[in-house]
Amino acid sequence: LLLWIENALTPLEIRDQLNDSNSExxxxxxxxxxxxHTGEFIRGDMDTVKDNLNEAExxxxxxxxxxxxxxxPPNCICEECESGNxxxxxxxWWGRFKQSVNDILIRCNIHTxxxxxxxxNKWKSCKARFPRECHEQTKVDEYGxxxxxxxxxxxNKFNKVLTYLLRCNTDVTCMQSGTGIKxxxxxx
Numbered sequence: 001l002l003l004w005i006e007n008a009l010t011p012l013e014i015r016d017q018l019n020d021s022n023s024e025x026x027x028x029x030x031x032x033x034x035x036x037h038t039g040e041f042i043r044g045d046m047d048t049v050k051d052n053l054n055e056a057e058x059x060x061x062x063x064x065x066x067x068x069x070x071x072x073p074p075n076c077i078c079e080e081c082e083s084g085n086x087x088x089x090x091x092x093w094w095g096r097f098k099q100s101v102n103d104i105l106i107r108c109n110i111h112t113x114x115x116x117x118x119x120x121n122k123w124k125s126c127k128a129r130f131p132r133e134c135h136e137q138t139k140v141d142e143y144g145x146x147x148x149x150x151x152x153x154x155x156n157k158f159n160k161v162l163t164y165l166l167r168c169n170t171d172v173t174c175m176q177s178g179t180g181i182k183x184x185x186x187x188x
Contacts, residue, residue, distance in 0.1 A: 019142070039134075039157045040151035041152065041155075042102055045151070052099070064107065065104045068167070073090065076089045097164060104168070108168050111154045133153075134150050135147050137149050
């Protein structure tokens with residue numbers, strides 16, 4: 001999905017406004033973009049997620065998240081929801097949501113280099129450019145390029161809600177240049 005908003009700022013105008021790291025535009029845009037995609041598991045690192053999955057799979061009633069349909073959030077009208085307090089029913093659903101997303105990510109989104117696939121070239125280096133460079137926090141360089149927080153080197157960025165709903169690999173990226181956007185349009 002490529003979304004372009006009519007009369008929106010051009011990538012060049014966005015870059016110019018991003019150069020001021022203290023501006024409200026910079027903070028708001030970074031916050032929004034970070035909410036749209038992430039490069040890490042919801043709870044824990046890859047080893048923790050694998051351990052949690054192994055534990056869950058030991059339960060005979062366990063179903064793989066990739067083989068189920070998503071559970072809708074509860075339509076709760078309890079007193080806690082009405083008063084704005086933490087609702088236990090909604091809290092439990094969010095826990096299942098997070099577990100499902102991590103389950104799907106570990107099954108579908110982890111890249112493994114293989115000699116007959118991505119390493120099949122004269123340099124024997126990964127064509128998919130893994131492992132990815134990790135960043136503990138989002139940064140903007142002097143050219144306006146955004147290096148997003150990314151904590152898992154063998155995981156592409158993804159959107160939690162898309163992953164939950166589609167139940168498959170959902171790589172998501174931010175098109176930061178006119179050249180990049182044109183390249184995607186030519187590819188599609």
